[in-house]
Amino acid sequence: MPLLNRRRSAAKRAREGREHRRRAPRRPRPRAQSGQPPIISVEDGTVVYPGGHVGLDRITLEIGRGEFAFVVGPTGCGKSTLIKMLIREIEPAAGRVQIAGKDINELDHNRTPYLRRRIGTVFQDFKLLPNRTVYDNVAYALQVIGEPRSQIRRKTPEILRLVGLQAKIHNYPDELSGGEQQRVAIARAFVNHPPLLLADEPTGNLDPITSIGIMQLLYRINRTGTTVLVVTHDRDMVDKMRRRVIALEEGRLVRDEDASGYHDESTREFAARMRAEMGVGDEGGTNGDH
Ligand SMILES: Nc1ncnc2c1ncn2[C@@H]1O[C@H](COP(=O)(O)OP(=O)(O)O)[C@@H](O)[C@H]1O
Numbered sequence: 001m002p003l004l005n006r007r008r009s010a011a012k013r014a015r016e017g018r019e020h021r022r023r024a025p026r027r028p029r030p031r032a033q034s035g036q037p038p039i040i041s042v043e044d045g046t047v048v049y050p051g052g053h054v055g056l057d058r059i060t061l062e063i064g065r066g067e068f069a070f071v072v073g074p075t076g077c078g079k080s081t082l083i084k085m086l087i088r089e090i091e092p093a094a095g096r097v098q099i100a101g102k103d104i105n106e107l108d109h110n111r112t113p114y115l116r117r118r119i120g121t122v123f124q125d126f127k128l129l130p131n132r133t134v135y136d137n138v139a140y141a142l143q144v145i146g147e148p149r150s151q152i153r154r155k156t157p158e159i160l161r162l163v164g165l166q167a168k169i170h171n172y173p174d175e176l177s178g179g180e181q182q183r184v185a186i187a188r189a190f191v192n193h194p195p196l197l198l199a200d201e202p203t204g205n206l207d208p209i210t211s212i213g214i215m216q217l218l219y220r221i222n223r224t225g226t227t228v229l230v231v232t233h234d235r236d237m238v239d240k241m242r243r244r245v246i247a248l249e250e251g252r253l254v255r256d257e258d259a260s261g262y263h264d265e266s267t268r269e270f271a272a273r274m275r276a277e278m279g280v281g282d283e284g285g286t287n288g289d290h
């Protein structure tokens, strides 16, 4: 049982030295919508890397369906580790991770691809296939899950219109700006309309104005009902967006606040407010603003 022992001792290690720490303030649990379990539920999630480094230290959080939330904190605090734990790229040493009510670490390993089909992911470095066109990058995501060709031909241009890239459909990634490349990555992540979209520093390589456009797009996706969790260390953006903020420090959850007040904003109102608050002019925007 070496694996079990390792998991247990890791949890024990993770518990050591915690007693003196203050507990992170508890956030009221989001109301379950129509009796469904929350899309994300992590209970005492603990990740220990080989060598003993505690990447996440008993994280407990719940994210309801349809929420838009940020994860913030300094480099190395565990933000990417949290994302990886939610897609089962890393298994927790202790604790429980549930997606839509299912303990993902109890799934048979051959079910993991099905879990990931239901979670769109977006990264700082876009992760596009360089030798494929914009269209093929998005269509590929549908091909690998066995979508019929007729559906691919319908869905791919539709999602590229949503992200405002219909004119670049036959271009290659290196012919696009950073912001456009990130739009392709978002289109690819969202083309299946997953109930959950995770974005790890999606604006990390982008200038402030382009970043607002990307946030606007993520916000629009959120308004279709998809839960969106965005990792960022752009404090300015977070403060101004006034959404739920989960803060990590050295693997611990140190703050979880719902800065509400703007929940019913339209995508266009949101973009206008963001531009005004960040002191930037109008941006080209995307299609389908409402
Ligand atoms: N594969 C790994 N092996 C060992 N330590 C790691 C590994 N990946 C990340 N870490 C460590 O775990 C901590 C959290 O990393 P990470 O989640 O990537 O931080 P963030 O995304 O917040 O910058 C860091 O101290 C990092 O060095």
Ligand SMILES: [Mg+2]
Pocket: 079, 080, 081, 200
């Ligand atoms: Mg990271």
